[in-house]
Amino acid sequence: MDQTVQDHRDMKHFHDKAKHHMYQFVQVELNDGSVYQGILHSHDHEKLYLIMPKMHHHMGEESSSRLFPFFGPFGLFGFPFFGIRAFGPFFPFFI
Template sequence: MQPYSNQNDAFTERDLNEHHSKCRKHLYQFIQVELNDGSVYQGILHSFDREKMYLIMPRAGHSQTPHTMDESNESRLFPFLGPFGLFGFPFFGIRRFGPFFPFFI
């Protein structure tokens, strides 16, 4: 039986094994994930299971002091204080992921 056959026929057992191998290599590191729809997320790879990888990321729409923060500060990568969330990304929806480097070499 092929995993995820009802979700995406192109996703194979080999793809799943490659994702798991990369997850083991980058566990607890700051990574960047690009989804099939082109959206990109950065966070700390917290864990993974057979179906998903889980990133620690700031919760959307949260700000430290809502009355004094302006919209330009919402684009910050991580606020220094404030709640973070654990977000799951299904492997079949991931185009690629790897370590995040905020600079060009």
């Protein structure tokens, strides 16, 4: 099978899966083995966007986030589809 056909098929699968899990807590595994968890916010033709805690924040930001939790240490992070090995719902608890 031609590689471009396979890539197109994988992209369609990822887009369908993203629509199904929109606004859910998901886990994304990248091709380099790194793993991220966050809320699936949106997607476009090239990227999947998660709302995740910011990795680094300053002391001033930390104290203000306690007062205004909705403006807290969260950000919108984009992951290119070509770099994603797998993603799906994340269950951080036992059922």
